[in-house]
Amino acid sequence: MDERQLRILRELGELGSVTAVAEALLVTPSAISQQLRLLQRSIPVPLTERQGRRLVLTDAGQALAGAAVEVETALARARHTVEGFLERPDAEVSVAAFHSAGAAFFPLLLAALAGPGKPAPRLADEDVPQEGFPRLTREYDVVLAHRLDHAPPWPDTVAVTTLLREPLDVAMPADHPLAAKRRVTPRDVADEPWITVHEGFPVLAVLDAIAAAAGRRVQLAHRINEFAVVAEVVAAGGGIALMPRWTMRPHPALVLRPLSGVRARRHIDALHRPERTARAAVRTVLAELRRAARTIQERDADAPAARETGRRGT
Incomplete structure (x- = not known):
């Protein structure tokens, strides 16, 4: 086995298909398949198996892919040491x-x-x-990433590395009837029109929790990912929204109210x-x-x- 074969196995575990690995490494799928066959010849147990049309790692393949991380780390250290780049402070x-x-x-x-x-x-x-x-x-x-x-x-x-565990509050216009409350509950906000993110983005799961706690579906009025745009739409009366407490600048026309009864917090990692x-x-x-x-x-x-x-x- 060699470094390239181990990297291909690691990428296959992450990406889930030979085609995706080939695209990521800028080679042909046949070249990826050939390297996997060569790697398999040096290992006495199967490293991959078919699940429908997908090629997935076996338990042995996952173990070797995990070891590949250590191999890449060690090789990276060696290359950086040779190149004199490892401790360069201004890289x-x-x-x-x-x-x-x-x-x-x-x-x-x-x-x-x-x-x-x-x-x-x-x-x-x-x-x-x-x-x-x-x-x-x-x-x-x-990469700065977020998850609930x-x-x-x-x-x-x-x-x-977790940088922040940031609360998500309910943003509303300053003259909204709920603005008089210090905190709001799922029942308070379930019937309001909501501005929320597109499918697949983590904030949406909090709305699902609000709906479950209130016992009814919430109305999704607008789909906007960028919080700065969301703030303007809330200020214009387009609905209410979940907004991060610390990482956005204050908007003079809005207030934020903490949400009780559901877990509304995201990690910034x-x-x-x-x-x-x-x-x-x-x-x-x-x-x-x-x-x-x-x-x-x-x-x-x-x-x-x-x-x-x-x-x-x-």
Whole structure:
């Protein structure tokens, strides 16, 4: 077996098909199949099996794919040491984030890394469903991802640093009848028109929980992923919405009210492949992201008037 064969096996476990692996590695499906056959010849037990039209890993294949992570990490360290790149402090580091995380973290990260001798961040926005974030770690050194508090954990193929556990509050116009309440319940909000995300994005599951707790379906009036746009539509009277408490700027026409009776909180996590932290510049970026997360939370704690009136960041 060799490094390339192990990587193909690892990618097959993540992507689920020979065609998807071939597209990711920019080779033909037949080349992928040939490498899998060569790898299989060196292993006395089956590594893959057919499930319908899909090729999946057996238990032995999953175990070897997990070991491939350690192999790639070790080889990455060796290559970086030879190249003199491992401890280079000012290397380029690519960071992707979904929109509200990018708005909150990117300015703080740029400020922290300004000046000579610091990593050079290359920033990008990526608005994908929850299951799409781990795949982005093939393209970026660090990926800021979000998932609901009670959602399944990220796969073992990525390393995870939790930056924030951010409450999701109910956003409404300041003159809305529910704005007089300090907190709202599922029954309070179930009959309101809702502005929510597209299918596959984690915030939608909270609305399902609201509907279950209230005993009736909620009305989905508009589908908008970008929270800054959502805030404007709420302010214009288009409905109410779930909004993150810390990572969006306050909107003067809105108030946020905490939601009782359901778990409405998301994790903002930094995902990366384990071998990426062999680079000092990536470790520095992760440390600055953790520092930025503390700043974001402390910024909310330093605004008692906002907490008392409910005018939190939207």
